[in-house]
Amino acid sequence: MQENYTPNNREKMLWWLSTAETELVKNAVVDRNRHAIIGMLMLGTWCFATLAWTYFFSTVITELWKAALLGIFMGGMILSIDRALIKGIGRITKKIWLTLAFRGALAITIGLFMAQPALLFLFQKEVKLQASLDNEERMNEKQKAIEKRLKTEREKLIKEKQAIRSELQTLYEEVVSTQNSFIQETDGTGGSGKLGLKAIALAKKERADKAEKVYQNTLIRLSPLQQQIDSNLQRMDQNTQVELARFESLLNNGFITQIEALNHLIKNNAAVAYRYYLLVALLLLIELMPVISKLLLPTGTYQVYAKKIEEQEIAAIEST
Template identity: 55%
Template sequence: MMEKTVPLTQRETYEPTRFTEFLWWLSTAEKELLADAVVDRNRHKIIGMTVLGTWAFATLAWTYFFSTVAASLWLAIPLGFFMGFIILTIDRALIKGINKFSKNKLLPLLFRALLAVTIGTFMAQPALLYMFAKEIRLQTSLDNEKKMMVKSKELTDLYKNKKATLSAEKESLQQELELKYADVAKARQNFLSETDGSGGTGKVGIKDIAIAKRNEYQKLDGEYQQLLKSEEPKIAAIETDLKTIDDTVKKEEADFTQYFNNGFLTQIEALNNLIKTNPALQFRYYLLVIILLLIELMPVIAKTILPSGTYDERAMQREAMEKEMVTSNISKEKELKELYNSLAHQNDKEAIAAFFDLTKEDRTLKIKSFSSRWKEENNPTFDGLWEKMKSEVLTKQEH
């Protein structure tokens, strides 16, 4: 049985799968040109896989980031997919501009690397927060305690002078009362000693000296009671002010603790503090940052290091052909428009000439008709006849 002869141009009948076409789309390759580039098919599939991996990583990283700041996970998920799509768009734009025919390769490559590093550095943060979640929670607790201590010190310094003034005033009033009470106690002791014979004159009973000492004691006690009555409200007011200050400090400390949270910036701060105080973590941290940066740079790196095959040549030639065809089509369209305008002008001239030829005899008859009526009318002026003929017989110039 003879084999059917297939023309040379129809022997390659490669049909890519849907997934392969999707990978080609991720790599920004043109399916129509890549179908005939046998070697480049796999290269662009590899590039597409790197873009797919970066896309998935970006979506997960941004979803976790939004989960730390959004109130609901159902809000964080669509936001994560949205930002992942933006990263995908940026990556496709970066690798689309890389080809072997670029005249200035260094500057675009530096720009792409800077953009990729910037995005990758930010994307690495949520991943690191997820990996070190337990350590970060512990460090966050320690950081909050330090913040609380700093806040307490600030509040203490804020009310320090006022409390010192009130305390000094209270102490002064209390000392004044104590000194007065000491005088009263001494006078009372002198009076008692005089009455029982243990002091003074040594005579038992209420005598003149004892009476004098009693009067002195009663006088001092009355002064003390009067002083106590006037000073106790002042001391109570000072104690109330001091208690108000203490209550205010406690309230502000309680209010300050309500601002403690587990948000993104708080976790980042805890991570930085953890790295500073934990040398064992530093090396692993920077290693993970490099790895995560490489994940973001994968599409650019893959597009740069993979050798170029026939696809780029086909794309360049196809673009050159399309440019040439656009120029040719515009030129031909211009010629057709000029031909149309020329023929239209010629035909319009002929139509106008024919119009005047056909209406020549009718215009002459109409002029004769005007002339006959003019003769029949009584006292008509020639100027009136001329004006009427101008309005109904003569033509006007086009503007």
């Protein structure tokens, strides 16, 4: 034991990260290094959490400095939680296993969440490409939904338009037929075969004029209706484009969109899925390492010092 040992600032910081009491651990020669190791792992987890949260916020905030500040804040929150987890782990007994299970579940939950931004960063190019394809698919689905909603009204208008065209076409063919019949009658190429405006020719001319008049009257009557139908169809197309444009403006490459794209990549690509699960295990291990190291490293004289000091303080309080 070296009671006069003076730790440097690096050691003090690592001990603080490991939740060790400086006045006690500096007198525990072997435990100095143990707590320094735990402190290094805590520092790595802290940096990892800060970077992961910064990237997470950068997907929803355009200003990088704001994302960095929020990332630092959330990294500090994760550090505080991890320090609480480490501090709560003492000598392993039967009574502590339930507490350890809870702390382990909490650490795993944090690790799994923190792995998501890191994985998005590692698969950034592939995720952005898949997100673009997903957004295109969403656009197609939106367009199909709009078309389905307007299908009945559109079909009704198209049917009315076709009926008008069919009626006008029939009348126009009648006009052409009667006019041809009149011309053939007058030039002797058809009908009675007699030249000139004979009685038969006059009758055919009257029929042609009548057919022309009926066609023109019908055209005058149906043209406004036809124009109204065309206007309604055009309006529907314009409204569809406006709605699609509005929907497209809502599409983005935010965090949830990228997570969905990553899930699609994992589902459709075995190579990506294999590396994804390996990386999840690795990143989860980074978050769990401080807790694991605290459990794996043997307790030394520091624990004895801490327990003794605590018992002395309790006895002093109880004696007053």
